[in-house]
Structures are given as C-alpha cells and as structure tokens.
Amino acid sequence: MDEYELNKLLTKINELEAELKTAKKYGLIWDKEKTKEEVVTLCEQFIPILSRQSQFDIENGGLDNILIEGDNFHALTCLNYIYQGMIDAIYIDPPYNTGNEDFIYNDNYVNPDDGYVHSKWLNFMEKRLKLARNLLSNEGVIFISIDDNEQANLKLLCDQIFGPYNFVNCIAIKMSEMSGVKMSHIDKRLPKLKEYCLVYCKNRLYYSMNPIVNNRLDNLDEFAKYAKYYSKIIVDKTKPVEEWEIVPIDKYLKSIGKSNLSDRDILKFKLDNADRMVYRTNNKGFANIQCDKPVAKVISSTGIEYIWWEGKQMLFLSDYTTSFEGDLWYDISTINLNKEGGVDYQNGKKPQKLLTKLLSTVKNKDALILDFFAGSGSTGEAILSMNNVDGGHRRFILCQSCEDSDIAKNVTLKRLKTVITGTKDDGTNYGNGYNASLYFFKTDFIKDTKNSDQAKYNLVEKVDELLCILEDTFHFESRNDFSSHYSNKEKHLFIYNDYFNEQKYNAFKDTVLKVNGEKVVYIFSTDNSVDESIVFDNSTVVKSIPSKIYEIYKEISDGIKRGE
DSSP, X not given: OOHHHHHHHHHHHHHHHHHHHHSOSSSOOOOOOSSOOHHHHGGGTEEEEEEEXXXXXXXXXXXXXXXXXXXXXXXXXXXXXXXXXXXXXEEEOOOOOOSSSOOEETTXXXXXTOTXXXXXXXXXXXXXXXXXXXXXXXXEEEEEEEOTTTHHHHXXXXXXXXXXXXXXXXXXXXXXXXXXXXXXXXXXXXXXOEEEEEEEESOTTTOOOOOOEEOSTTOHHHHHHXXXXXXXXXXXXXXXXXXXXEEEHHHHHHHTTOSSOOHHHHHTTOSOOTTOOEEEEOGGGGGGOOOOSOEEEEEXXXXXXXXXXXXXXXXEEEGGGOXXXXXXXXXXXXXXXXXXXXXXXXXXXXXXXXXXXXXXTOOOTTOEEEESSOTTTHHHHHHHHHHHHHOOOOEEEEEEOSTTTTHIIIIIIHHHHHHHHSBOXXXXXXXXXXXXXXXXXXEEEEEOOSSHHHHHHHHHTTOHHHHHHHHTOOEEEEEOSXXXXXXXXXXXXXXXXXXXXXXXXXXXXXXXXXXXXXXXXXXXXSSSOOOTTOOOOTTEEEEEEEHHHHHHHHHHHHHHHTTO
C-alpha cells in the first residue's frame, strides 16, 4: 500500500471514529450512503421547478387538483417553495423493499442480497420524509402504509424525524385472505394477512382527529345474524312515536304470505347500494320520518338497534349503536381491486375503503392532501368520493415518478380522467363522474449560478406554474417578455418578472388596474422586499418573488451537500 492509499485509509478511520463518538446511544443508526442518490445530488447544481403540461389537463369545473410527474424528491422540493406549513394531511404507500423489484435506487432495482438493502431504503425515505414534514401544518398528519420488511425501521426513522411524542398509532390492517393457503403448509409458515399504517402528527399540541365510527352494518354476514330479531313498526303519523304499533316479525311475515326472511330479503340490507343512505338517530328522530310505509326494527342480542324504512330503503341507527374503531382493522377487502379506477396496475392498488377510513380522521373537510407515491391514483379517487358524500372541499396533490414505465400518464392520469369524467378510455361508463378538475405538471430544472442575483433572475422567469398552484389560478390570460396574467373565477394573478423599467412597469400597472376583482401581484425582487411606494388599488395584494423560493432551494441544496 503506497503512502497516498495509507493516508486515505487513515482519514476514513478517523471519520468513522468521530461518527461513533458523536452517534446517539439509542435510536436508529444505519450506514450513510456510499453511493449518493443521483436525483438528490442533481439538486446541488440545478434548481427544481415545475412545468405545466396543459395538454393533459382535465377541466370539469369544481375544485382544482394537481398531478405532478417526476421524481418525488424534486416534486417535494418544489412544493416546499410554496406550501411549507400548509398541507393538512399526507398519505403515502412507499416501496416496501421486499426484494421483488419494488424499490429503485439510482435507476436500478435493489437486490435483497445487496449488503446495503436496508440502508439505501432508509436514506431514500429519510430525505423525502424530512421534506414532507416541512409541508405539514401544525394540525397536519401523515399516514404511511408499510409491511413487515421495513415497519420496525420506519417506526424508528419517523420517531427521529417527527419526534416520538408525535406518534399517533400503528394500525394493523387485514389485507389478505386465507384462501389459497394449503393446510399442509400451516406447520411450515404463518401466512401474512396484515399490513400496517404508521400515523404521525406534526405537532401533538395542535393535532386532534375525528374518531372512526364502526356501526357493523357494512358486513352482510353480521347483519344477517340479527334477522331473527325483527319486529315490525306500523307508522301512524297521527300518533306520537311511542304509540306506533309494533308487530312481531313472524306475524308480519305471515300477513304477507311468507314463513321467513329469504337470502334475497337479507341482501336488501347491504349498504354498498348507491340507492340507500345511512342515518344515525335517536327515538325522537322517528318523528321526522315522512312516510306511511312500515318500518322494520332490529334489536340484536347485544342490544344494537337498526331501523329499516322500506318506503325509501333507508337505514336508521339509534345513537347507542355507535362504537369507535380501534387500531386493528379487519374489514378492508382487497378483492376486485383490479376493477377500481378502470385501470390495470401491476404494483397493486390501495383499497378505497382503507383510504377513506384514514382520511376520515382528518377533521378539516377543506383539507389539502398530498400523496407523493401516487401509483394508480387511489388517493385522488378516494378524496373525490369523500367530497361527493359529505359535501367537503378537499383538494389533492399527487406526485408520481416518471422512471417506471410512464405510470403518471398511462395509469395515474388515466384513472383520474376516468373517475372525474365517469367514462373509460373505451367509451364505456364507469360512474357518474365528479365536478372537479385536474392540472398536470412535470418536474424540470434551471441551472444554479454562483451569482445569486443572476440565479434569481433565471428563476423568476420560470415560477409562473408554482405561483399558479399557490394562488389556484390556472386560466391563462396573457404573457409578454416582462409579465404574466392568470385567473380563476374569483381572482387574478399578475407576475412582473423583470428588473424595474419605468416604461415596462407603467404598462404592467395599467394592465392590473384595468381588471376588477381580487388581485395578487408578484414583483421581482432580489431581497424579499417590495417598494412601499408601489400602489395599485385597494383590491390588490403585492408580494415579492423569487428570493424566498431561492432561499428555500439553497437551504435544501446546502443540506444535501452536508449529507443531511
């Protein structure tokens, strides 16, 4: 070994010794990257931005949602420019690192025989979760699906990033059935029937959640058990509810020429029929029933009471039927997931019921929700469905990598188009559709420079898309070499992207003043300030760009260089 190699080895030994001395005594410690992730190091020299791909937009009225194609590290960096502390909820279904070609690192699938298989995954997840944490509001929450391969590591990693005090729960979810498992194999292995969902909040002092109500009515077999407890209530609206006639079920069946409830009758109680609605009520609620049809009443052996109104096929549940869901979920079905969304997706889809249950814990019905491992777009469909059911105004941002068979366009976008329009690619019907819009973006880059003012000037010419997302103004009005104008139904966005030039600026100001209504004006600045003498009118808010964006980029870039 020559002197150069010896000195290099001694230097490395000294670095490792220093790392061991400063390492914490408890927590997750893993090998830092020997080969850095290329998509991350790219940000040391290039500034990630977003580029509008309007040819893929789906405009169908309603709320505006976002789909971003590109590596999620770059997408998260861009979202950090505009949405820090503003995301209400995040759901992700990251690669489980099973060794079955589900985890790509530097354009290669990570082999289970790789000595750094877990370290690569942890480095990959750590960078993205740190960016995600910055996006969450104080009341925000993140849901992370995972299985046994990395659950223990992920729990410790999240403790480090979000803090152990902000751990909410680890939900165990039954995701498979015993069918197909031969009895002869039972003594050799225990079949995997479950996955997990780790739940962390941004700040326990601010976080609160909706409880998940479990009324057991979504299980037909459970409901069928209680059929023998039926009594018939004859509604007489001229009398108080306490005087309604209760007829035993056997007498009622005899009066209609039946001896028992058939399987076909029991099927009427399934809740997955769009023609039925579910309500909770107490006895006083019966006084509000506007019909003269009989009502069937079920009191189970456990005291649970169900009411079925035949006239409009509605189920009324008394208040005391409500119970709260725990952290063991056994009612998530993975059957026929290939039919969801009208697209095939070999990497699997998350059940709509799982996503709906998770997101229903978020109290804010106007929540902004992010999924940066979007896959087939299950999260987007779940949110559209939830809004349709409860009148919420939730919006979503989905990010999907473009490195894996162009999934963003061929699967994610295709599914969301099918769901929003209600029509599949082949022209067949999928559903009623939703009053919602989707705008498609792709990650792009501009070169950073040593001259920060020049870098900011280069950046300001490319920030239109970011500001359109932030201000929710996607309709293009006009553009020239020094300004842009966008709008929605209620607001106008103006961007002045040049150094101050009196002639150009006066022309820009005239354009702003000619427009009525709410206006947001962004003015180019190298130091986050705007000249206070700038006055438009009382309906205009003036802000500076792009210094704050550049500062956030530099903070992320410097962290990469430091190996953070």
